[in-house]
Amino acid sequence: MIRLEHLTFTYGGASAPALQDVTLEIPAGAFVLLAGPSGAGKSTLLRCLNGLVPHFSGGTLRGRIAVFGHDPVVEGPSALSRVVGFVFQNPEAQFVLDRVEDEVAFALENLAVPPAEMRARVTEALDLVGLTPLRDRLLETLSGGEKQRVAIAAALALRPRVLVLDEPTSQLDPQSAEEVLEALVRLNRELGLTVVLAEHRLERVLPYATQMIYLPALAAPLLSGPPRQVLQHVPDVPPVVALGRALGWDPLPLTVAESRVADRLSLIAYRLSPVADRASLIACRRSRVAYRGSRIAYRLSRIACCGARVAYRASRIACRGSRVAYRVLLIACRRWERPDRRRERGRWERHSTLRNRRQATRDTRYAICDMRYAIRDTRYAIRDTRYAIGDPRLTIRGLCFRYDQTPVLRDVSLEVAAGELVVLMGRNGAGKTTLLECIVGLLRPQAGTIALDGEPLLGRETADICRRVGYLPQLPDDLLFADTVAEELAVTLRNHGLLDRPPIAPDELLARLGLAELASAYPRDLSVGQRQRVALGAVTVTAPSLLLLDEPTRGMDYAAKAELLRLLRSWQAEGTGVLLVTHDVELAAQAADRVVLLEEGRVCADGTPVQVLTASPGFAPQLSQLFPGRGWLSVEDVLRGWKTACR
Amino acid sequence: MPDARLWLLWALTALLAATAARNPLYLFLLLLVVLLVGVTTAPSGRRRAALLPLRFAALAIPFAAFFNGLTGHLGDTVLLRLPAWLPLLGGPVTLESLAYGAINGLALTAILGAFTALNQAVPVRELVRLTPRAFHEAGVVLAVALTLVPQTAQTVARIRQAQAVRGHRLRGLRDWLPIYLPLLVSGLERALALAEAMVARGYGAVSERAQPLPLRAVLVVGLLGLSGGWLGWLLAPAWAGVAGGVMVGGGVLLLGAVALAGRAARCTRYRPRCWGIRETLAVLGCGLALAAALAGQPSLVYSPYPRLSWPPFDPWVGLGLLGLLTPALVGETGSERR
Numbered sequence: 001m002i003r004l005e006h007l008t009f010t011y012g013g014a015s016a017p018a019l020q021d022v023t024l025e026i027p028a029g030a031f032v033l034l035a036g037p038s039g040a041g042k043s044t045l046l047r048c049l050n051g052l053v054p055h056f057s058g059g060t061l062r063g064r065i066a067v068f069g070h071d072p073v074v075e076g077p078s079a080l081s082r083v084v085g086f087v088f089q090n091p092e093a094q095f096v097l098d099r100v101e102d103e104v105a106f107a108l109e110n111l112a113v114p115p116a117e118m119r120a121r122v123t124e125a126l127d128l129v130g131l132t133p134l135r136d137r138l139l140e141t142l143s144g145g146e147k148q149r150v151a152i153a154a155a156l157a158l159r160p161r162v163l164v165l166d167e168p169t170s171q172l173d174p175q176s177a178e179e180v181l182e183a184l185v186r187l188n189r190e191l192g193l194t195v196v197l198a199e200h201r202l203e204r205v206l207p208y209a210t211q212m213i214y215l216p217a218l219a220a221p222l223l224s225g226p227p228r229q230v231l232q233h234v235p236d237v238p239p240v241v242a243l244g245r246a247l248g249w250d251p252l253p254l255t256v257a258e259s260r261v262a263d264r265l266s267l268i269a270y271r272l273s274p275v276a277d278r279a280s281l282i283a284c285r286r287s288r289v290a291y292r293g294s295r296i297a298y299r300l301s302r303i304a305c306c307g308a309r310v311a312y313r314a315s316r317i318a319c320r321g322s323r324v325a326y327r328v329l330l331i332a333c334r335r336w337e338r339p340d341r342r343r344e345r346g347r348w349e350r351h352s353t354l355r356n357r358r359q360a361t362r363d364t365r366y367a368i369c370d371m372r373y374a375i376r377d378t379r380y381a382i383r384d385t386r387y388a389i390g391d392p393r394l395t396i397r398g399l400c401f402r403y404d405q406t407p408v409l410r411d412v413s414l415e416v417a418a419g420e421l422v423v424l425m426g427r428n429g430a431g432k433t434t435l436l437e438c439i440v441g442l443l444r445p446q447a448g449t450i451a452l453d454g455e456p457l458l459g460r461e462t463a464d465i466c467r468r469v470g471y472l473p474q475l476p477d478d479l480l481f482a483d484t485v486a487e488e489l490a491v492t493l494r495n496h497g498l499l500d501r502p503p504i505a506p507d508e509l510l511a512r513l514g515l516a517e518l519a520s521a522y523p524r525d526l527s528v529g530q531r532q533r534v535a536l537g538a539v540t541v542t543a544p545s546l547l548l549l550d551e552p553t554r555g556m557d558y559a560a561k562a563e564l565l566r567l568l569r570s571w572q573a574e575g576t577g578v579l580l581v582t583h584d585v586e587l588a589a590q591a592a593d594r595v596v597l598l599e600e601g602r603v604c605a606d607g608t609p610v611q612v613l614t615a616s617p618g619f620a621p622q623l624s625q626l627f628p629g630r631g632w633l634s635v636e637d638v639l640r641g642w643k644t645a646c647r
Numbered sequence: 648m649p650d651a652r653l654w655l656l657w658a659l660t661a662l663l664a665a666t667a668a669r670n671p672l673y674l675f676l677l678l679l680v681v682l683l684v685g686v687t688t689a690p691s692g693r694r695r696a697a698l699l700p701l702r703f704a705a706l707a708i709p710f711a712a713f714f715n716g717l718t719g720h721l722g723d724t725v726l727l728r729l730p731a732w733l734p735l736l737g738g739p740v741t742l743e744s745l746a747y748g749a750i751n752g753l754a755l756t757a758i759l760g761a762f763t764a765l766n767q768a769v770p771v772r773e774l775v776r777l778t779p780r781a782f783h784e785a786g787v788v789l790a791v792a793l794t795l796v797p798q799t800a801q802t803v804a805r806i807r808q809a810q811a812v813r814g815h816r817l818r819g820l821r822d823w824l825p826i827y828l829p830l831l832v833s834g835l836e837r838a839l840a841l842a843e844a845m846v847a848r849g850y851g852a853v854s855e856r857a858q859p860l861p862l863r864a865v866l867v868v869g870l871l872g873l874s875g876g877w878l879g880w881l882l883a884p885a886w887a888g889v890a891g892g893v894m895v896g897g898g899v900l901l902l903g904a905v906a907l908a909g910r911a912a913r914c915t916r917y918r919p920r921c922w923g924i925r926e927t928l929a930v931l932g933c934g935l936a937l938a939a940a941l942a943g944q945p946s947l948v949y950s951p952y953p954r955l956s957w958p959p960f961d962p963w964v965g966l967g968l969l970g971l972l973t974p975a976l977v978g979e980t981g982s983e984r985r
Contacts, residue, residue, distance in 0.1 A: 110848075
């Protein structure tokens with residue numbers, strides 16, 4: 001049993017405690033889900049269980065911890081490793097050696113376990129996580145899920161009584177995450193191992209959890225108990241739970257299967273009446289017609305808006321043209337005037353001629369400048385016209401890419417229209433990141449074409465492309481190196497030579513990103529969600545017309561995701577095309593205008609979220625699993641349809 | 648998996664033979680042997696890399712011959728004469744000096760061939776595992792560092808790409824700052840994460856115990872003896888014999904202390920090494936080659952001066968050198984059996 005009594009912990013130099021008066025109990029053999037927003041202290045709490053806090057982190061700890069009769073504070077993390085196995089978020093950051101077997105045996109070698117016993121333990125640990133066939137493989141050749149299972153096996157080799165995992169599936173695709181969770185469930189059910197797991201994506205873990213602990217962000221009290229009971233008080237919950245709460249289902253469903261039972265019971269009444277069913281169908285159709293109507297109205301208003309912009313550009317072109325003509329006329333006048341004056345007057349007039357010549361040069365320069373502006377305005381006008389008539393921002397045709405003869409992208413064709421948010425999904429290694437890197441010129445495809453607003457991008461420099469395409473890589477920390485958040489934006493502007501004439505005022509962008517108050521903060525001190533937004537600011541300060549985001553919601557809590565979604569919506573409304581790579585099916589269901597599914601480098605599905613997500617079992621959101629064939633992806637969809645059906 | 652100790656013995660024997668021999672026939676034979684061993688024992692897919700010494704030979708042999716020909720000036724067969732006023736180069740260019748340079752190039756190629764074969768057959772981590780148990784911690788640090796090298800290279804590539812998408816271009820030294828800073832910070836973060844993971848996995852739980860006092864005293868006495876003896880040997884030639892004795896005594900004490908510390912170090916090995924018939928055969932092969940290199944000294948040493956002549960060849964010495972072929976003949980020499 002694990003018992004925490006009045007645990008308060010403050011990191012060295014911090015003004016507020018990371019954990020305050022935490023008291024909880026975890027029975028032996030429990031499968032515990034630890035949830036809560038970013039910065040609530042989940043990782044700190046987990047590290048208290050094996051003594052990494054305070055032994056490794058420093059800080060002040062008050063209260064009492066007992067883990068199966070051991071006191072981590074007294075014994076320290078090394079001694080506790082035999083009782084508590086710890087698995088970190090990123091498996092690669094915890095590997096010491098480079099082969100599966102060696103990695104699992106590493107801890108045993110250091111604890112001087114006899115070789116015969118060591119071999120037995122390694123075999124047992126690999127067997128428990130289903131990795132025996134891969135025991136001789138190099139770690140770099142394994143998939144993300146396999147690497148995480150190696151990390152679990154390495155912890156299991158010490159035969160701990162508790163396995164503590166800090167967001168072990170946050171970096172994995174749904175299938176790999178499922179593999180890891182299945183291994184954990186097997187360990188919990190077959191060996192009676194106590195599992196304590198922190199996770200943001202509750203829907204992944206809720207089906208297996210026997211206990212849930214919720215750590216709120218503020219100094220509110222911690223909630224602990226059966227998941228159904230705790231979820232009643234948690235603000236951000238998975239869609240089926242949110243639906244259950246909205247419809248007052250009792251008991252509250254945690255999984256799609258449980259929801260299905262509740263759904264059946266609730267629907268019996270209206271299912272008995274075919275008239276009601278028919279009515280619901282009509283109402284549903286009506287709502288669909290209304291939705292389509294509103295979309296058409298939106299498109300029309302966008303076209304009108306673009307038309308107005310085109311007209312404005314045309315007037316500016318005309319104005320520039322007239323100014324050019326005026327300058328040319330001036331130059332001609334001065335040239336015509338010059339010889340007469342020289343002939344008629346003396347030295348004083350020669351000076352005046354010189355002045356005229358200088359003015360003529362200046363006028364020529366102005367004329368050239370005006371012509372440049374006119375050309376730029378023409379280009380913008382063409383772009384706006386394209387936008388108005390619905391031309392795609394990004395067009396990819398027949399793209400093929402190979403890494404050393406291994407095809408990664410095979411004949412990929414894709415379009416992203418202005419103001420459209422396209423979600424690109426697929427398993428790890430399907431070629432999603434490769435596709436984004438080809439678009440921004442980091443990789444050179446062997447065949448195919450890529451065009452932005454009709455202009456080909458292939459062969460152009462990455463820096464040149466990225467002035468018009470914002471690309472946010474998977475790890476935002478790779479981008480950040482300046483001393484302040486504001487300086488990060490200035491660096492990008494300086495790189496593109498736009499520091500003195502930024503397309504968007506950096507302060508305005510920071511305010512939009514919700515970072516105005518953090519402009520002078522050190523970027524790496526911020527939370528995951530805030531760092532992600534700083535990185536987003538650093539790539540969007542050039543006002544790109546296309547935005548490429550590679551798994552931007554990794555490690556984000558529900559609130560940070562909602563904030564990101566709000567930002568993307570505002571950019572979309574201004575005509576920015578967005579191509580978003582994610583494994584988060586619920587986010588895709590919520591955000592996408594269109595979903596493209598990549599499989600082994602090929603586009604295997606391209607359509608609306610309803611068409612694609614409901615047709616792919618591996619990528620189906622919870623609500624589409626619950627209501628197959630109805631096209632409901634969000635809780636709002638279901639509630640709307642439900643009300644219509646019950647009317 | 649080959650036994651790194653046997654491979655080290657093999658490479659050292661080949662190095663000794665290549666250093667001792669200046670007979671082109673033996674050197675050529677040695678080169679063939681190391682190339683053959685390199686090609687047969689390299690993992691599939693890296694066989695071409697085992698032939699790398701041939702490309703080196705194509706450059707090294709002509710260059711060594713040319714350089715020695717221009718600077719040697721010894722030998723009877725004069726091919727041409729360079730003006731005497733040319734410093735270092737002035738004088739006759741002889742066939743013998745060209746041949747001697749080419750022989751040196753051949754010896755260098757054979758040495759490179761031996762180490763290429765070693766490099767192909769034994770992963771660096773296996774060599775690291777040869778660290779004496781007394782230096783177990785240092786061995787782990789080295790192993791971690793080796794794992795970090797490819798990861799750091801990947802991080803550099805990733806950060807370069809991330810900065811490129813912000814319009815960053817690498818033109819001068821100052822432009823490396825946006826690469827260095829995230830690399831440094833991510834390296835520190837990674838090191839902390841790894842240290843945390845190692846502690847959580849029990850690293851240091853049993854080895855925190857300090858060495859016993861007598862052992863530390865022996866270590867200090869050994870070190871003092873070694874350094875004092877060496878200083879005495881340098882500064883007091885009259886007492887060279889005594890100083891030598893003190894130095895040897897200090898060395899023996901030091902080795903003994905390391906061996907005792909190794910025995911006291913509490914760690915075990917997952918892959919214990921087993922000795923089998925193949926290992927014995929490999930050692931015998933190396934011994935045979937070593938014996939040939941030592942016993943066949945008169946025919947191994949060949950000088951093309953003053954006039955180029957056909958080098959001697961003793962079939963027994965040649966056969967002895969063929970002993971180095973054993974790793975290729977016995978297959979996976981010294982497999983570590985579970």
